[in-house]
Amino acid sequence: MRTSARADAGANVLNFPRADVSAASGLSEVMIRERYSELRQQLVGFLAYRLGSMAEAEDAAQTVFLRIWERSEKLTNENFSALLFVAARNLSIDLIRARSRQAAGRGTDEDEAANIADSAPSADRVLSAKQDLLLIQRLLAELPGKCRKAFVAYKFDGEEYKDIAVEMGVTESMVRKYVLRAVAHCAARFTQLEGWE
Amino acid sequence: MRVVSPSGSELAARYALVISDPNSPGEAIAEAMAWAFADQAHERQLNEAMRFLDKCDGIAESIPEHEIVAEVPDRSGWFAGNWKLMAVAASFALIFTGIGMSTYWQKTWPFHAPQPVVVRNFASRVGETRTVRLSDRASVTLGGDTAINASYDDSLRHVALVKGQALLKLASSDGQPITVDVGAGALQVDSAAFDVERSDTGSTITVADGMVMVDSAAGQAAAPLAAGMQMTAYVDGTFSPPTKVNVEAVTSWCNGLIQFADERLAQVVEKLNRYSKVPIVIAGDDLGRERVSGIVEANKIGEWLSGLVQVLDIDVVRLHDGPVVLRQRAARTKPMSRNLGEGQLT
Numbered sequence: 001m002r003t004s005a006r007a008d009a010g011a012n013v014l015n016f017p018r019a020d021v022s023a024a025s026g027l028s029e030v031m032i033r034e035r036y037s038e039l040r041q042q043l044v045g046f047l048a049y050r051l052g053s054m055a056e057a058e059d060a061a062q063t064v065f066l067r068i069w070e071r072s073e074k075l076t077n078e079n080f081s082a083l084l085f086v087a088a089r090n091l092s093i094d095l096i097r098a099r100s101r102q103a104a105g106r107g108t109d110e111d112e113a114a115n116i117a118d119s120a121p122s123a124d125r126v127l128s129a130k131q132d133l134l135l136i137q138r139l140l141a142e143l144p145g146k147c148r149k150a151f152v153a154y155k156f157d158g159e160e161y162k163d164i165a166v167e168m169g170v171t172e173s174m175v176r177k178y179v180l181r182a183v184a185h186c187a188a189r190f191t192q193l194e195g196w197e
Numbered sequence: 198m199r200v201v202s203p204s205g206s207e208l209a210a211r212y213a214l215v216i217s218d219p220n221s222p223g224e225a226i227a228e229a230m231a232w233a234f235a236d237q238a239h240e241r242q243l244n245e246a247m248r249f250l251d252k253c254d255g256i257a258e259s260i261p262e263h264e265i266v267a268e269v270p271d272r273s274g275w276f277a278g279n280w281k282l283m284a285v286a287a288s289f290a291l292i293f294t295g296i297g298m299s300t301y302w303q304k305t306w307p308f309h310a311p312q313p314v315v316v317r318n319f320a321s322r323v324g325e326t327r328t329v330r331l332s333d334r335a336s337v338t339l340g341g342d343t344a345i346n347a348s349y350d351d352s353l354r355h356v357a358l359v360k361g362q363a364l365l366k367l368a369s370s371d372g373q374p375i376t377v378d379v380g381a382g383a384l385q386v387d388s389a390a391f392d393v394e395r396s397d398t399g400s401t402i403t404v405a406d407g408m409v410m411v412d413s414a415a416g417q418a419a420a421p422l423a424a425g426m427q428m429t430a431y432v433d434g435t436f437s438p439p440t441k442v443n444v445e446a447v448t449s450w451c452n453g454l455i456q457f458a459d460e461r462l463a464q465v466v467e468k469l470n471r472y473s474k475v476p477i478v479i480a481g482d483d484l485g486r487e488r489v490s491g492i493v494e495a496n497k498i499g500e501w502l503s504g505l506v507q508v509l510d511i512d513v514v515r516l517h518d519g520p521v522v523l524r525q526r527a528a529r530t531k532p533m534s535r536n537l538g539e540g541q542l543t
Contacts, residue, residue: 042230049216049247085230086223093219129259132252138350155253183210187242187249 026076035080036065043088050092060095064088135193139186150175151182205242208232213246320344321361324472324495326451331356334368335375340394340450341471341495361471362394364405364448377409382430385410391422392448396467399431403447411436455493462487462509466523473498475515480524484511 027035036043043064047057067087068075075083140148150168153159154175161179165172203211212229215221233243319329321339328338332353337345343361348354352370357378367375368388377384379393379400389407393400402411404424411420411428422428422439427447429437446456455472457465463485466477472495479485487509493501502513502521514522 039227039230042227042234045233046216046226046230052251081227081231082223084223085226089219089221089223089226125255126259129256133256133260134351136249136252136256141350155250156257180207180210180214183213183246183249184204184206187210187213187246188206190249190252191245 026074027072027080031077032069032072032075032080035077036084039081039084043084046085046088047092050089051095056095060088060091064091067091135190136186138193139189140182142189143182143185146170147178147182147185150178151186154179205238206246209239209242209246212243213250216243216247217250315349316346317349318344318346323470323474326453326495331367332370334370336366338364338451340364343471358393358395358400360395362392362450362468364390364392364451366390366406374410379430381432381434382436383412385412389424392444394468396464397432399429401427401429403427403442403444405444405448449492450495453495455495456491458490459488460490461485462489462523465489465491469493469498469501472496473521476520477502478520478522480522484509484523484525 040061044054044057044061047060047064048054051057051060064084064087068084071083140152143151146168150164153164153167154161159167161172161175164175168175212232215225215229229243233240317331319337319339321327321341321343323342325341326338328336330336331347332349335347335353335356337347337356339345340362343363344359345356345363346359347356352373353367353375354373355376355378356365356367358380365377365386367377367386367390369375369386372387374385374387377386377393379402380395381399384391384393384402386409387407389409390405391407391409392403392405402409402422404422404426406424408421408423411422411430420428420436420439425441425444426439427442428439431437446458449456450468455468457468463479466479466485470477477498489505489508491501502523505511505523506513510526512524512526514524516522
Protein backbone atom coordinates (compact mmCIF):
# COMPACT_ATOMS: atom_id res chain seq x y z
CA MET A 1 0.00 0.00 0.00
CA ARG A 2 1.14 3.47 -0.65
CA THR A 3 1.97 5.85 2.10
CA SER A 4 0.26 9.16 2.03
CA ALA A 5 1.50 11.46 -0.63
CA ARG A 6 2.73 14.98 -0.21
CA ALA A 7 1.99 17.38 -2.94
CA ASP A 8 4.93 19.24 -4.32
CA ALA A 9 3.33 22.47 -5.29
CA GLY A 10 6.35 23.74 -7.16
CA ALA A 11 6.70 20.82 -9.53
CA ASN A 12 3.02 19.96 -9.53
CA VAL A 13 4.09 16.39 -9.20
CA LEU A 14 3.40 14.27 -6.18
CA ASN A 15 6.39 12.90 -4.35
CA PHE A 16 6.22 9.40 -3.05
CA PRO A 17 8.70 7.56 -0.89
CA ARG A 18 11.01 5.55 -3.15
CA ALA A 19 10.38 2.40 -1.17
CA ASP A 20 6.79 2.38 -2.36
CA VAL A 21 7.85 2.14 -5.96
CA SER A 22 8.51 -1.52 -6.17
CA ALA A 23 9.63 -3.73 -8.96
CA ALA A 24 5.96 -4.69 -9.36
CA SER A 25 5.42 -1.43 -11.28
CA GLY A 26 6.21 -1.44 -14.97
CA LEU A 27 7.55 2.04 -14.65
CA SER A 28 9.85 3.54 -12.09
CA GLU A 29 8.82 6.52 -10.05
CA VAL A 30 11.08 8.70 -12.14
CA MET A 31 9.55 7.46 -15.34
CA ILE A 32 6.00 7.96 -14.05
CA ARG A 33 6.82 11.50 -13.02
CA GLU A 34 8.50 12.17 -16.33
CA ARG A 35 5.59 10.83 -18.37
CA TYR A 36 3.14 12.72 -16.22
CA SER A 37 5.09 15.94 -16.70
CA GLU A 38 5.12 15.41 -20.45
CA LEU A 39 1.38 14.95 -20.56
CA ARG A 40 0.31 17.25 -17.77
CA GLN A 41 -0.53 20.19 -20.01
CA GLN A 42 -2.69 18.02 -22.22
CA LEU A 43 -4.29 16.45 -19.18
CA VAL A 44 -5.21 19.82 -17.72
CA GLY A 45 -6.48 20.92 -21.12
CA PHE A 46 -8.74 17.89 -21.36
CA LEU A 47 -10.05 18.39 -17.84
CA ALA A 48 -10.66 22.07 -18.55
CA TYR A 49 -12.79 21.10 -21.56
CA ARG A 50 -14.75 18.64 -19.48
CA LEU A 51 -15.13 20.70 -16.32
CA GLY A 52 -15.33 24.16 -17.84
CA SER A 53 -12.83 25.66 -15.45
CA MET A 54 -9.04 25.83 -15.52
CA ALA A 55 -8.82 26.04 -11.73
CA GLU A 56 -10.90 22.91 -11.33
CA ALA A 57 -8.87 21.24 -14.05
CA GLU A 58 -5.61 21.94 -12.19
CA ASP A 59 -7.01 20.43 -9.02
CA ALA A 60 -8.45 17.49 -10.85
CA ALA A 61 -5.12 16.78 -12.56
CA GLN A 62 -3.60 16.14 -9.13
CA THR A 63 -6.35 13.70 -8.33
CA VAL A 64 -5.83 11.94 -11.64
CA PHE A 65 -2.20 11.45 -10.85
CA LEU A 66 -3.10 9.92 -7.51
CA ARG A 67 -5.49 7.54 -9.14
CA ILE A 68 -3.04 6.26 -11.72
CA TRP A 69 -0.35 6.05 -9.07
CA GLU A 70 -2.57 3.75 -7.07
CA ARG A 71 -2.65 1.52 -10.12
CA SER A 72 0.93 2.02 -11.14
CA GLU A 73 1.59 -1.71 -11.40
CA LYS A 74 -0.48 -1.67 -14.56
CA LEU A 75 1.39 1.21 -16.11
CA THR A 76 3.73 0.71 -19.02
CA ASN A 77 5.30 3.15 -21.39
CA GLU A 78 2.85 2.06 -24.08
CA ASN A 79 -0.38 2.41 -22.11
CA PHE A 80 0.53 5.34 -19.87
CA SER A 81 -1.25 8.07 -21.83
CA ALA A 82 -4.33 5.96 -22.43
CA LEU A 83 -4.68 5.06 -18.76
CA LEU A 84 -3.98 8.63 -17.73
CA PHE A 85 -6.85 9.90 -19.85
CA VAL A 86 -9.17 7.09 -18.83
CA ALA A 87 -8.59 8.16 -15.26
CA ALA A 88 -9.17 11.78 -16.23
CA ARG A 89 -12.34 10.91 -18.08
CA ASN A 90 -13.77 8.94 -15.19
CA LEU A 91 -12.83 11.61 -12.68
CA SER A 92 -14.50 14.30 -14.78
CA ILE A 93 -17.67 12.22 -14.90
CA ASP A 94 -17.58 11.82 -11.12
CA LEU A 95 -17.03 15.53 -10.57
CA ILE A 96 -19.80 16.55 -12.94
CA ARG A 97 -22.21 14.17 -11.25
CA ALA A 98 -21.21 15.46 -7.85
CA ARG A 99 -21.73 19.00 -9.06
CA SER A 100 -25.24 18.14 -10.27
CA ARG A 101 -26.10 16.39 -7.03
CA GLN A 102 -24.85 19.35 -5.08
CA ALA A 103 -26.91 21.79 -7.08
CA ALA A 104 -30.05 19.68 -6.79
CA GLY A 105 -29.65 18.75 -3.14
CA ARG A 106 -29.03 22.16 -1.67
CA GLY A 107 -31.20 23.07 1.37
CA THR A 108 -33.54 21.06 3.61
CA ASP A 109 -36.71 19.22 2.83
CA GLU A 110 -38.67 22.23 3.99
CA ASP A 111 -36.96 24.31 1.36
CA GLU A 112 -37.58 21.89 -1.47
CA ALA A 113 -39.41 24.44 -3.58
CA ALA A 114 -36.58 26.90 -3.15
CA ASN A 115 -34.10 24.18 -4.08
CA ILE A 116 -35.91 23.58 -7.33
CA ALA A 117 -35.88 27.28 -8.04
CA ASP A 118 -32.20 27.51 -7.13
CA SER A 119 -31.25 24.71 -9.42
CA ALA A 120 -33.15 26.25 -12.37
CA PRO A 121 -30.99 28.17 -14.83
CA SER A 122 -30.79 31.90 -14.22
CA ALA A 123 -32.69 34.31 -16.42
CA ASP A 124 -29.43 35.53 -17.91
CA ARG A 125 -28.39 32.03 -18.72
CA VAL A 126 -31.72 31.27 -20.35
CA LEU A 127 -31.52 34.45 -22.40
CA SER A 128 -28.00 33.61 -23.49
CA ALA A 129 -29.08 30.09 -24.38
CA LYS A 130 -31.97 31.40 -26.44
CA GLN A 131 -29.67 33.69 -28.36
CA ASP A 132 -27.37 30.75 -29.01
CA LEU A 133 -30.38 28.73 -30.07
CA LEU A 134 -31.22 31.28 -32.78
CA LEU A 135 -27.74 31.11 -34.21
CA ILE A 136 -27.41 27.36 -33.96
CA GLN A 137 -30.80 26.96 -35.58
CA ARG A 138 -29.58 28.94 -38.56
CA LEU A 139 -26.44 26.83 -38.76
CA LEU A 140 -28.34 23.58 -38.61
CA ALA A 141 -30.54 24.79 -41.42
CA GLU A 142 -27.41 25.04 -43.58
CA LEU A 143 -26.72 21.35 -43.23
CA PRO A 144 -27.85 18.59 -45.55
CA GLY A 145 -30.90 16.86 -44.12
CA LYS A 146 -29.21 13.66 -43.00
CA CYS A 147 -26.36 15.46 -41.28
CA ARG A 148 -28.83 17.64 -39.45
CA LYS A 149 -31.05 14.78 -38.46
CA ALA A 150 -28.17 12.70 -37.16
CA PHE A 151 -26.62 15.57 -35.23
CA VAL A 152 -29.87 16.66 -33.59
CA ALA A 153 -30.69 13.10 -32.62
CA TYR A 154 -27.23 12.66 -31.12
CA LYS A 155 -26.77 16.00 -29.41
CA PHE A 156 -30.26 17.11 -28.48
CA ASP A 157 -32.22 13.90 -28.26
CA GLY A 158 -29.38 12.09 -26.52
CA GLU A 159 -29.58 9.06 -28.78
CA GLU A 160 -26.68 6.73 -29.32
CA TYR A 161 -25.06 6.29 -32.68
CA LYS A 162 -26.33 2.75 -33.03
CA ASP A 163 -29.94 3.75 -32.40
CA ILE A 164 -29.71 6.64 -34.83
CA ALA A 165 -28.29 4.25 -37.40
CA VAL A 166 -31.31 2.01 -37.05
CA GLU A 167 -33.72 4.94 -37.35
CA MET A 168 -32.00 6.31 -40.42
CA GLY A 169 -31.36 2.98 -42.05
CA VAL A 170 -27.62 3.53 -42.34
CA THR A 171 -24.53 2.15 -40.68
CA GLU A 172 -23.28 3.45 -37.35
CA SER A 173 -20.11 4.55 -39.11
CA MET A 174 -22.21 6.67 -41.47
CA VAL A 175 -24.01 8.28 -38.54
CA ARG A 176 -20.67 9.18 -36.98
CA LYS A 177 -19.63 10.77 -40.26
CA TYR A 178 -22.85 12.77 -40.47
CA VAL A 179 -22.40 14.04 -36.93
CA LEU A 180 -18.76 14.83 -37.56
CA ARG A 181 -19.56 16.81 -40.69
CA ALA A 182 -22.26 18.69 -38.83
CA VAL A 183 -19.87 19.68 -36.07
CA ALA A 184 -17.10 20.59 -38.51
CA HIS A 185 -19.40 22.91 -40.45
CA CYS A 186 -21.28 24.44 -37.55
CA ALA A 187 -18.26 25.05 -35.33
CA ALA A 188 -16.49 27.20 -37.91
CA ARG A 189 -19.68 29.03 -38.86
CA PHE A 190 -20.62 29.61 -35.24
CA THR A 191 -17.36 31.42 -34.63
CA GLN A 192 -17.77 33.32 -37.87
CA LEU A 193 -21.31 34.44 -37.24
CA GLU A 194 -21.31 34.95 -33.53
CA GLY A 195 -19.66 38.31 -33.93
CA TRP A 196 -22.62 39.51 -36.02
CA GLU A 197 -25.32 38.64 -33.47
CA MET B 198 -7.51 4.61 -54.58
CA ARG B 199 -6.91 8.18 -53.68
CA VAL B 200 -7.17 8.82 -49.96
CA VAL B 201 -8.16 12.30 -48.96
CA SER B 202 -6.82 13.38 -45.61
CA PRO B 203 -9.43 14.91 -43.36
CA SER B 204 -9.26 18.66 -43.06
CA GLY B 205 -8.25 20.41 -39.86
CA SER B 206 -11.83 21.28 -39.08
CA GLU B 207 -12.93 17.68 -39.57
CA LEU B 208 -10.19 16.43 -37.26
CA ALA B 209 -11.12 19.08 -34.72
CA ALA B 210 -14.74 17.95 -34.93
CA ARG B 211 -13.72 14.33 -34.51
CA TYR B 212 -11.59 15.05 -31.50
CA ALA B 213 -14.14 17.37 -29.95
CA LEU B 214 -16.69 14.59 -30.13
CA VAL B 215 -14.17 12.24 -28.52
CA ILE B 216 -13.45 14.64 -25.69
CA SER B 217 -17.10 15.34 -24.98
CA ASP B 218 -18.13 11.69 -25.11
CA PRO B 219 -18.02 10.15 -21.63
CA ASN B 220 -17.49 6.72 -23.17
CA SER B 221 -14.44 7.57 -25.22
CA PRO B 222 -11.49 5.22 -24.73
CA GLY B 223 -8.35 6.62 -23.18
CA GLU B 224 -6.33 6.10 -26.34
CA ALA B 225 -8.72 8.22 -28.33
CA ILE B 226 -8.62 11.01 -25.79
CA ALA B 227 -4.84 10.87 -25.69
CA GLU B 228 -4.72 11.08 -29.47
CA ALA B 229 -7.11 14.03 -29.42
CA MET B 230 -5.09 15.98 -26.90
CA ALA B 231 -1.80 15.18 -28.62
CA TRP B 232 -3.24 16.55 -31.87
CA ALA B 233 -4.51 19.67 -30.14
CA PHE B 234 -1.19 20.45 -28.56
CA ALA B 235 0.86 19.70 -31.66
CA ASP B 236 -0.04 23.03 -33.30
CA GLN B 237 -1.66 26.28 -32.21
CA ALA B 238 -4.00 26.09 -35.18
CA HIS B 239 -5.17 22.68 -34.00
CA GLU B 240 -5.81 24.03 -30.54
CA ARG B 241 -7.81 26.92 -31.98
CA GLN B 242 -9.89 24.62 -34.16
CA LEU B 243 -10.51 22.26 -31.29
CA ASN B 244 -11.55 25.14 -29.06
CA GLU B 245 -14.02 26.26 -31.74
CA ALA B 246 -15.53 22.81 -31.96
CA MET B 247 -15.69 22.36 -28.20
CA ARG B 248 -17.27 25.75 -27.78
CA PHE B 249 -19.95 24.91 -30.30
CA LEU B 250 -20.70 21.63 -28.53
CA ASP B 251 -20.78 23.43 -25.19
CA LYS B 252 -23.28 25.90 -26.58
CA CYS B 253 -25.47 23.00 -27.67
CA ASP B 254 -25.22 21.57 -24.16
CA GLY B 255 -26.09 24.95 -22.71
CA ILE B 256 -29.22 25.11 -24.80
CA ALA B 257 -30.26 21.63 -23.76
CA GLU B 258 -29.73 22.51 -20.11
CA SER B 259 -31.36 25.93 -20.09
CA ILE B 260 -34.30 25.81 -22.44
CA PRO B 261 -37.29 23.60 -21.77
CA GLU B 262 -37.49 20.77 -24.24
CA HIS B 263 -40.85 21.84 -25.62
CA GLU B 264 -39.40 25.20 -26.62
CA ILE B 265 -36.63 23.55 -28.58
CA VAL B 266 -39.01 21.45 -30.62
CA ALA B 267 -39.55 22.49 -34.19
CA GLU B 268 -39.72 20.98 -37.58
CA VAL B 269 -37.01 22.13 -39.93
CA PRO B 270 -37.94 20.79 -43.33
CA ASP B 271 -35.53 18.75 -45.34
CA ARG B 272 -34.14 20.30 -48.54
CA SER B 273 -35.67 17.71 -50.79
CA GLY B 274 -39.29 18.45 -50.23
CA TRP B 275 -42.08 18.43 -47.69
CA PHE B 276 -40.98 17.59 -44.22
CA ALA B 277 -43.37 15.50 -42.19
CA GLY B 278 -41.36 15.62 -39.01
CA ASN B 279 -41.60 12.98 -36.41
CA TRP B 280 -38.45 14.18 -34.79
CA LYS B 281 -37.55 17.22 -32.92
CA LEU B 282 -35.38 19.95 -34.16
CA MET B 283 -34.83 23.36 -32.88
CA ALA B 284 -36.80 26.49 -33.65
CA VAL B 285 -37.53 29.71 -32.00
CA ALA B 286 -41.29 29.48 -32.26
CA ALA B 287 -41.96 32.34 -29.92
CA SER B 288 -39.94 34.84 -31.95
CA PHE B 289 -41.55 33.85 -35.22
CA ALA B 290 -45.01 33.82 -33.70
CA LEU B 291 -44.57 37.47 -32.80
CA ILE B 292 -43.68 38.35 -36.35
CA PHE B 293 -46.04 36.11 -38.21
CA THR B 294 -49.17 35.95 -36.08
CA GLY B 295 -52.17 36.06 -38.31
CA ILE B 296 -50.19 35.38 -41.43
CA GLY B 297 -50.52 32.00 -43.03
CA MET B 298 -47.21 30.28 -43.21
CA SER B 299 -46.05 27.33 -45.10
CA THR B 300 -42.87 25.57 -44.22
CA TYR B 301 -41.39 23.79 -47.06
CA TRP B 302 -38.05 23.86 -48.71
CA GLN B 303 -37.48 25.55 -52.00
CA LYS B 304 -34.45 24.55 -53.97
CA THR B 305 -32.52 27.74 -53.54
CA TRP B 306 -29.53 29.13 -55.25
CA PRO B 307 -26.64 29.85 -54.65
CA PHE B 308 -25.71 26.79 -52.62
CA HIS B 309 -24.07 28.76 -49.88
CA ALA B 310 -27.16 30.81 -49.15
CA PRO B 311 -28.55 30.29 -45.67
CA GLN B 312 -31.49 27.92 -45.40
CA PRO B 313 -34.19 29.60 -43.35
CA VAL B 314 -36.99 27.92 -41.61
CA VAL B 315 -40.05 30.01 -42.54
CA VAL B 316 -41.17 30.64 -46.09
CA ARG B 317 -43.92 33.01 -47.17
CA ASN B 318 -45.36 32.76 -50.64
CA PHE B 319 -46.98 35.50 -52.66
CA ALA B 320 -48.57 35.37 -56.06
CA SER B 321 -50.63 37.58 -58.32
CA ARG B 322 -53.27 36.55 -60.83
CA VAL B 323 -53.08 37.25 -64.53
CA GLY B 324 -53.81 40.93 -64.97
CA GLU B 325 -53.32 41.76 -61.32
CA THR B 326 -50.70 44.07 -59.86
CA ARG B 327 -50.25 44.06 -56.10
CA THR B 328 -47.79 45.23 -53.50
CA VAL B 329 -46.89 43.19 -50.45
CA ARG B 330 -44.76 44.06 -47.45
CA LEU B 331 -42.06 41.52 -46.67
CA SER B 332 -40.67 43.24 -43.58
CA ASP B 333 -40.49 46.68 -42.09
CA ARG B 334 -37.73 47.46 -44.58
CA ALA B 335 -38.76 45.46 -47.59
CA SER B 336 -41.67 45.38 -50.01
CA VAL B 337 -42.34 43.97 -53.43
CA THR B 338 -44.78 44.92 -56.18
CA LEU B 339 -45.85 41.92 -58.20
CA GLY B 340 -46.74 42.24 -61.84
CA GLY B 341 -49.37 40.03 -63.41
CA ASP B 342 -49.09 36.25 -63.01
CA THR B 343 -46.06 36.61 -60.79
CA ALA B 344 -44.96 34.50 -57.88
CA ILE B 345 -42.27 35.00 -55.27
CA ASN B 346 -41.35 33.45 -52.00
CA ALA B 347 -39.59 35.09 -49.09
CA SER B 348 -37.58 33.16 -46.55
CA TYR B 349 -36.78 34.21 -43.01
CA ASP B 350 -34.97 33.09 -39.93
CA ASP B 351 -34.86 36.03 -37.56
CA SER B 352 -34.82 38.46 -40.50
CA LEU B 353 -35.63 38.44 -44.16
CA ARG B 354 -32.82 36.42 -45.74
CA HIS B 355 -33.84 35.26 -49.15
CA VAL B 356 -36.31 36.16 -51.87
CA ALA B 357 -36.93 34.05 -54.93
CA LEU B 358 -38.72 35.26 -58.05
CA VAL B 359 -40.42 32.09 -59.17
CA LYS B 360 -42.04 33.58 -62.25
CA GLY B 361 -43.11 36.89 -63.75
CA GLN B 362 -41.90 40.38 -62.98
CA ALA B 363 -41.52 42.24 -59.75
CA LEU B 364 -40.27 45.54 -58.40
CA LEU B 365 -38.42 44.87 -55.17
CA LYS B 366 -37.45 47.41 -52.55
CA LEU B 367 -35.20 45.64 -50.10
CA ALA B 368 -33.04 46.78 -47.22
CA SER B 369 -31.21 44.47 -44.89
CA SER B 370 -32.10 44.96 -41.23
CA ASP B 371 -28.90 43.51 -39.75
CA GLY B 372 -26.14 44.22 -42.24
CA GLN B 373 -26.30 40.80 -43.81
CA PRO B 374 -27.14 41.01 -47.54
CA ILE B 375 -30.45 39.62 -48.71
CA THR B 376 -30.09 37.02 -51.43
CA VAL B 377 -32.49 37.22 -54.35
CA ASP B 378 -32.81 34.19 -56.59
CA VAL B 379 -33.87 35.26 -60.05
CA GLY B 380 -33.57 31.89 -61.76
CA ALA B 381 -30.60 32.40 -64.05
CA GLY B 382 -28.65 34.03 -61.28
CA ALA B 383 -28.79 35.54 -57.86
CA LEU B 384 -28.42 39.00 -56.42
CA GLN B 385 -26.90 40.13 -53.18
CA VAL B 386 -28.68 43.19 -51.87
CA ASP B 387 -27.91 45.44 -48.94
CA SER B 388 -30.32 48.20 -49.86
CA ALA B 389 -31.74 48.72 -53.33
CA ALA B 390 -34.85 49.06 -55.43
CA PHE B 391 -34.80 47.02 -58.59
CA ASP B 392 -36.99 45.42 -61.20
CA VAL B 393 -36.58 41.79 -62.17
CA GLU B 394 -38.29 40.09 -65.06
CA ARG B 395 -37.88 36.37 -65.48
CA SER B 396 -38.26 34.50 -68.74
CA ASP B 397 -37.24 31.17 -70.22
CA THR B 398 -34.01 32.61 -71.57
CA GLY B 399 -32.90 34.47 -68.49
CA SER B 400 -33.65 37.22 -66.03
CA THR B 401 -33.41 40.94 -66.67
CA ILE B 402 -32.46 43.12 -63.73
CA THR B 403 -32.94 46.88 -63.77
CA VAL B 404 -31.77 48.86 -60.78
CA ALA B 405 -33.86 51.87 -59.86
CA ASP B 406 -32.01 52.85 -56.70
CA GLY B 407 -28.92 51.64 -54.86
CA MET B 408 -26.77 48.83 -56.15
CA VAL B 409 -26.97 45.07 -56.42
CA MET B 410 -24.33 42.38 -56.94
CA VAL B 411 -25.30 39.94 -59.65
CA ASP B 412 -24.03 36.33 -59.56
CA SER B 413 -24.73 34.01 -62.43
CA ALA B 414 -26.02 30.50 -61.79
CA ALA B 415 -22.87 29.21 -63.48
CA GLY B 416 -20.84 30.68 -60.66
CA GLN B 417 -19.18 33.52 -62.48
CA ALA B 418 -17.82 36.31 -60.38
CA ALA B 419 -20.41 38.74 -59.15
CA ALA B 420 -20.88 41.90 -61.16
CA PRO B 421 -22.15 45.11 -59.58
CA LEU B 422 -25.14 46.83 -61.15
CA ALA B 423 -25.83 50.44 -60.25
CA ALA B 424 -28.94 52.59 -60.44
CA GLY B 425 -30.14 53.30 -63.96
CA MET B 426 -28.44 50.22 -65.37
CA GLN B 427 -29.86 46.99 -66.71
CA MET B 428 -28.32 43.59 -67.18
CA THR B 429 -29.63 40.19 -68.23
CA ALA B 430 -28.39 36.99 -66.65
CA TYR B 431 -28.94 34.22 -69.18
CA VAL B 432 -29.69 30.64 -68.33
CA ASP B 433 -26.41 29.56 -69.94
CA GLY B 434 -24.55 31.47 -67.25
CA THR B 435 -23.55 34.45 -69.34
CA PHE B 436 -24.42 38.08 -68.75
CA SER B 437 -25.40 40.80 -71.13
CA PRO B 438 -23.22 43.87 -70.73
CA PRO B 439 -24.79 46.46 -68.43
CA THR B 440 -26.66 49.13 -70.34
CA LYS B 441 -28.19 52.40 -69.33
CA VAL B 442 -31.98 52.35 -69.56
CA ASN B 443 -34.97 54.48 -68.81
CA VAL B 444 -35.97 53.03 -65.45
CA GLU B 445 -39.37 54.71 -65.54
CA ALA B 446 -40.18 53.00 -68.81
CA VAL B 447 -39.02 49.61 -67.49
CA THR B 448 -41.12 49.89 -64.34
CA SER B 449 -44.15 51.56 -65.92
CA TRP B 450 -46.04 48.27 -65.65
CA CYS B 451 -46.58 49.19 -62.03
CA ASN B 452 -48.89 51.88 -63.37
CA GLY B 453 -50.62 49.67 -65.90
CA LEU B 454 -48.42 50.50 -68.90
CA ILE B 455 -46.31 47.84 -70.55
CA GLN B 456 -43.46 49.40 -72.49
CA PHE B 457 -40.93 47.75 -74.73
CA ALA B 458 -38.41 49.00 -77.20
CA ASP B 459 -37.05 46.89 -80.04
CA GLU B 460 -37.86 43.63 -78.35
CA ARG B 461 -38.63 40.31 -79.95
CA LEU B 462 -42.34 39.72 -80.42
CA ALA B 463 -42.05 36.45 -78.51
CA GLN B 464 -40.71 38.32 -75.53
CA VAL B 465 -43.40 40.98 -75.79
CA VAL B 466 -46.12 38.35 -75.96
CA GLU B 467 -44.67 36.72 -72.85
CA LYS B 468 -45.08 40.05 -71.03
CA LEU B 469 -48.58 40.61 -72.37
CA ASN B 470 -49.70 37.16 -71.34
CA ARG B 471 -49.22 38.20 -67.74
CA TYR B 472 -52.04 40.69 -68.23
CA SER B 473 -54.16 39.11 -70.92
CA LYS B 474 -56.88 36.83 -69.65
CA VAL B 475 -56.98 35.20 -73.05
CA PRO B 476 -53.60 33.63 -73.80
CA ILE B 477 -51.74 34.89 -76.86
CA VAL B 478 -49.66 32.46 -78.84
CA ILE B 479 -47.40 32.96 -81.81
CA ALA B 480 -47.48 30.50 -84.66
CA GLY B 481 -43.97 30.08 -85.97
CA ASP B 482 -40.56 30.92 -84.62
CA ASP B 483 -39.82 33.41 -87.40
CA LEU B 484 -42.68 35.63 -86.35
CA GLY B 485 -41.54 35.43 -82.74
CA ARG B 486 -38.22 36.92 -83.76
CA GLU B 487 -39.76 40.02 -85.26
CA ARG B 488 -38.78 43.12 -83.32
CA VAL B 489 -41.41 45.56 -82.08
CA SER B 490 -41.65 48.65 -79.90
CA GLY B 491 -44.64 50.13 -78.16
CA ILE B 492 -46.57 51.12 -75.10
CA VAL B 493 -49.56 48.96 -74.24
CA GLU B 494 -52.17 49.67 -71.64
CA ALA B 495 -52.55 46.46 -69.67
CA ASN B 496 -56.33 46.57 -70.05
CA LYS B 497 -56.23 47.34 -73.79
CA ILE B 498 -54.08 44.59 -75.20
CA GLY B 499 -56.63 43.72 -77.87
CA GLU B 500 -56.40 47.22 -79.29
CA TRP B 501 -52.67 46.95 -79.51
CA LEU B 502 -52.81 43.63 -81.28
CA SER B 503 -55.21 45.09 -83.78
CA GLY B 504 -52.71 47.80 -84.45
CA LEU B 505 -49.97 45.25 -84.78
CA VAL B 506 -51.71 43.86 -87.82
CA GLN B 507 -50.97 47.11 -89.60
CA VAL B 508 -47.31 47.01 -88.66
CA LEU B 509 -46.44 43.39 -89.24
CA ASP B 510 -47.70 41.22 -91.98
CA ILE B 511 -49.73 39.03 -89.66
CA ASP B 512 -53.18 37.77 -88.88
CA VAL B 513 -54.60 37.83 -85.39
CA VAL B 514 -57.08 35.04 -84.98
CA ARG B 515 -59.17 34.21 -81.98
CA LEU B 516 -59.88 30.54 -81.78
CA HIS B 517 -63.21 29.56 -80.35
CA ASP B 518 -62.82 29.55 -76.57
CA GLY B 519 -59.15 29.28 -77.15
CA PRO B 520 -56.13 31.47 -77.35
CA VAL B 521 -55.46 34.36 -79.68
CA VAL B 522 -53.08 33.24 -82.35
CA LEU B 523 -50.65 35.54 -84.13
CA ARG B 524 -49.57 34.04 -87.41
CA GLN B 525 -47.72 35.06 -90.48
CA ARG B 526 -50.18 36.15 -93.08
CA ALA B 527 -50.65 33.77 -95.96
CA ALA B 528 -50.27 35.38 -99.40
CA ARG B 529 -53.47 37.35 -100.01
CA THR B 530 -54.45 40.42 -101.96
CA LYS B 531 -55.50 42.29 -98.87
CA PRO B 532 -54.77 41.95 -95.20
CA MET B 533 -57.18 40.08 -92.93
CA SER B 534 -57.53 41.18 -89.39
CA ARG B 535 -59.91 40.76 -86.55
CA ASN B 536 -60.84 43.64 -84.40
CA LEU B 537 -60.49 42.12 -81.03
CA GLY B 538 -61.78 45.15 -79.25
CA GLU B 539 -60.92 46.31 -75.83
CA GLY B 540 -62.66 43.82 -73.69
CA GLN B 541 -61.86 40.55 -75.35
CA LEU B 542 -58.39 39.98 -74.06
CA THR B 543 -58.55 41.48 -70.59
